[in-house]
Amino acid sequence: MTGVRVTVPASTANLGSGFDALGMALGLHDVVEFEVVEEGLVVEVSGDYTDVPTGEDHLVVRAFRAGCELLDVKVPGLVLRCRNTIPHARGLGSSSAAVVAGVAAAFALGGREPDTSALQLAAEFEGHADNAAACMFGGVAIAWSKERRFRSVRVDPHPDVSPVVLVPEQESSTRTTRGLLPARVPHEDAAFAAGRSALAVHALTRDPSLLLDALDDRLHEPYREPAWPATTRLVAALRAAGVPAAVSGAGPTALALPPGGVLPEEVDTSGFAVRPVPVDLDGARVAPLG
The missing domain is CATH 3.30.70.890 (GHMP kinase, C-terminal domain)
Known part of the structure; x- marks a missing residue:
C-alpha cells in the first residue's frame, strides 16, 4: 500500500457531567492523506484552519510516527495532505481527530484495524479517551482508564438525537x-x-x-x-x-x-x-x- 486517506469526525465530550468519560462523534470531518514516498517529509494544509506546524511537530505526524513505531511499520518518506474543517481550540475534538488520523493511518499501513491498542496510543496523547474513542469508533463512547490503560465501549445513539x-x-x-x-x-x-x-x-x-x-x-x-x-x-x-x-x-x-x-x-x-x-x-x- 502506497498510501491511505483517513476521514475523521469531530467529537463532543463530557455531555454534561460525564467528565472525561462520555463522548459523541459528530458529522463534521477532517480528511488527511498519507502518501509514502522515498524520503523526506512534506506537510500540506488546506481548509478552514491552517495555522498549524508543517514539520515533525505537526500533531498528525507525531501520532503517525508513534503508531508506526508501535507496529514496526517502515515509512522512508511521507507526504501529508490535511484538509481541516473541524474548528480548532473550540471544544470539538480537533486535536483528538488529528491524533486518531495519524494512528489509524499507521494501523492501516500495518495491515490492522484500529483496536484497543490504537485507542491506548491515541488516548495517551491527551491523557483521557473520551474524544479519541468517539472519533475512532463513532457513535457515543463511554471511556474509562485503570492504571493508565484506556478502554471504551461504543453505544448507538437514539435516532432522535439531533446535535x-x-x-x-x-x-x-x-x-x-x-x-x-x-x-x-x-x-x-x-x-x-x-x-x-x-x-x-x-x-x-x-x-x-x-x-x-x-x-x-x-x-x-x-x-x-x-x-x-x-x-x-x-x-x-x-x-x-x-x-x-x-x-x-x-x-x-x-x-x-x-x-x-x-x-x-x-x-x-x-x-x-x-x-x-x-x-x-x-x-x-x-x-x-x-
Missing part, C-alpha cells in the same frame, strides 16, 4: 480550563454528577426526552465559567427554553440537542455560528489512495 453546535470566534485551551477545576468537589456534587452521567447514557441511547435533566452539570462547567462567560449564558438560555444543552468539551462551543434539531427562535445566538450536525456513526474511515 446542534454553536461555535464562537473565541478559542479556548483545554490546559487553561483544566486549571480552573478544583482538586476536590463536594460529595453532594459528585453524587449529582454520577446520577446525571448515568442518566445521560440512557437518554442518549433510549429516551431523549430525559436529555434536559441528563445534561445538567455541577462537576466542571460552573468552575470554568470565567473562561467562557458568553457560552455559559447561552447554555443557560437554551436550558431555560427547554433545550438540552451543555458546554462541548473544554469549550467554548455549546452543544444543544433540541427535538428535531431546530433551536427555538427566542434564544439569542448572536456571536455564535449555529451548525446542525448529525451524529457520526462510523468513526475514522480509511481508504487506499489512488
Whole structure:
C-alpha cells in the first residue's frame, strides 16, 4: 500500500457531567492523506484552519510516527495532505481527530484495524479517551482508564438525537480550563454528577426526552465559567427554553440537542455560528489512495 486517506469526525465530550468519560462523534470531518514516498517529509494544509506546524511537530505526524513505531511499520518518506474543517481550540475534538488520523493511518499501513491498542496510543496523547474513542469508533463512547490503560465501549445513539453546535470566534485551551477545576468537589456534587452521567447514557441511547435533566452539570462547567462567560449564558438560555444543552468539551462551543434539531427562535445566538450536525456513526474511515 502506497498510501491511505483517513476521514475523521469531530467529537463532543463530557455531555454534561460525564467528565472525561462520555463522548459523541459528530458529522463534521477532517480528511488527511498519507502518501509514502522515498524520503523526506512534506506537510500540506488546506481548509478552514491552517495555522498549524508543517514539520515533525505537526500533531498528525507525531501520532503517525508513534503508531508506526508501535507496529514496526517502515515509512522512508511521507507526504501529508490535511484538509481541516473541524474548528480548532473550540471544544470539538480537533486535536483528538488529528491524533486518531495519524494512528489509524499507521494501523492501516500495518495491515490492522484500529483496536484497543490504537485507542491506548491515541488516548495517551491527551491523557483521557473520551474524544479519541468517539472519533475512532463513532457513535457515543463511554471511556474509562485503570492504571493508565484506556478502554471504551461504543453505544448507538437514539435516532432522535439531533446535535446542534454553536461555535464562537473565541478559542479556548483545554490546559487553561483544566486549571480552573478544583482538586476536590463536594460529595453532594459528585453524587449529582454520577446520577446525571448515568442518566445521560440512557437518554442518549433510549429516551431523549430525559436529555434536559441528563445534561445538567455541577462537576466542571460552573468552575470554568470565567473562561467562557458568553457560552455559559447561552447554555443557560437554551436550558431555560427547554433545550438540552451543555458546554462541548473544554469549550467554548455549546452543544444543544433540541427535538428535531431546530433551536427555538427566542434564544439569542448572536456571536455564535449555529451548525446542525448529525451524529457520526462510523468513526475514522480509511481508504487506499489512488
